[in-house]
Amino acid sequence: MDFKVFILGSGAAIPTLKRGTTAHLISCFQRNILIDCGEGTQIQFRRFRLKFQKIDIICITHLHGDHVFGLAGLLSSMQLMGRTNALRIIGPKGLNKLIEAQLDLVGHGDFFPLEFHILPENFVGTVFEDKCIKIAAFPLNHRITTFGYRILEKQNKRRLDKEAFDATGVSVSYIGKLIQGEDIIDNDGRLVRSAEVTIPGKPAKSYAFCSDTAYTTSILPHIQDVDLLYHEATFTNEFADRAAQTGHSTAAQAASIALKANAKRLVLGHFSARYDDELQHLEEAKAIFSQVFAATDGAVFNL
């Protein structure tokens, strides 16, 4: 199935004409997950011709405005445009208060159900799971409580080795069990082992989102072997001190994390508004990790 990441906003604290504040839409097995929702995210959906009514789950990393100030407006527009189905909203303590304070005061009437799932401090674990995908959360190292997220496909089903299966002579009604990995014995007493008539499915893929965060190896167990890693790179080496002071990372630090985590590809983002382009970020990161890309608003990554 499709597994796509749409970058809706790739800038840091202050939105510019070039870069909106943080928001990523992940479409995976027809589940649509929004990670973060800076001011103007609903406009970015329109700009890139995506449909915000299709969002199933919103994951918020932390309560800085550039990651969350677009949420009340997005929810309001969803309601005004007739949404009735529930929306799950996952994030740190205070998120429900922040949103409810806005929606209460601005006096909306009946709202579609908002199912807040508030994560305890330092939470590590699964925050959503169904038969196709799983979302895990883990702490990042920022100035306030901040979570990273990893979205994982569940292991794809095994596929039938048609020739090997046909040779067994058992009924096709056993195929379902065999591709689930079960061995079977048919009515004639014939044993067929799943491993002998099926081949492994495509490897399950995953995407990890790490922003905002200072450089920290504590995240490595949670992002190991990820197919696509988004890691913030607010600064270049020149501002490494400022990165440390403000709980942010440099491009080289992001690349170092990607290398250590054995990520397949790295996307840098959350660039400070002081930079006109991301050439310096890319140069510094490429010296450490070659498969690196710079996020731009509207970019799409296929996994």
Place this chain on the structure above:
Amino acid sequence: MDFKVFILGSGAAIPTLKRGTTAHLISCFQRNILIDCGEGTQIQFRRFRLKFQKIDIICITHLHGDHVFGLAGLLSSMQLMGRTNALRIIGPKGLNKLIEAQLDLVGHGDFFPLEFHILPENFVGTVFEDKCIKIAAFPLNHRITTFGYRILEKQNKRRLDKEAFDATGVSVSYIGKLIQGEDIIDNDGRLVRSAEVTIPGKPAKSYAFCSDTAYTTSILPHIQDVDLLYHEATFTNEFADRAAQTGHSTAAQAASIALKANAKRLVLGHFSARYDDELQHLEEAKAIFSQVFAATDGAVFNL
């Protein structure tokens, strides 16, 4: 002096690619006043190359999201970009709570002073005054407490009629008093009347902002003879019932108010996202009031 109105957002509840949510910047005698601040207003400032750090006063009409969801983000960016001077914020009850709830939770540190001026229910009167301008507020008729605003130049000073003044033979040191409207007697006992040696200054101009509101003649005393009237026209005649139900106006109703108020010019705005253009609004309004214009994002009106 310059008196300009910049339309930053001309749409209604749901922002589109064509129209942002409500925000007007009024520049008058080098005072910069922002009326309303829908989501994305700070981006509109950048788009139209205006400077949000120069805002002195923000007037909020009411606490619906499309008029106020951009305020916390704008204030955050002002702080991040180094603002230290105080900002006066005028609006209805609950405005300070709404903003403080956001700024408190998102954990900003030292902020420049925010001077909230909360208007009591049904307030009518002056909300700001200095030597050059005055801002008056008055109730509109919407679903929740909503204020309209009128920004007025103070009466311009009288100008000297040089020929008449020279004929009096009195010292030029009396000019200041004479153009203030005072009569003088000089040291030689000569009486000179202000009216005889000065002519009236340019008429003081004013701008009135009426959105959101259902049609109501109760606003007429507050907008009488205004030079430029912004009146919402969310709907066309076809949706007159819906306008009444939702506390909004049709274009014809806005035109009728402009006519009764003896406004010089009328700008329609707050167009529902259901309309692709504003031709129907203009046609219906022009049948009643000829000097009518449709707001577009980025439009500038000179008074």
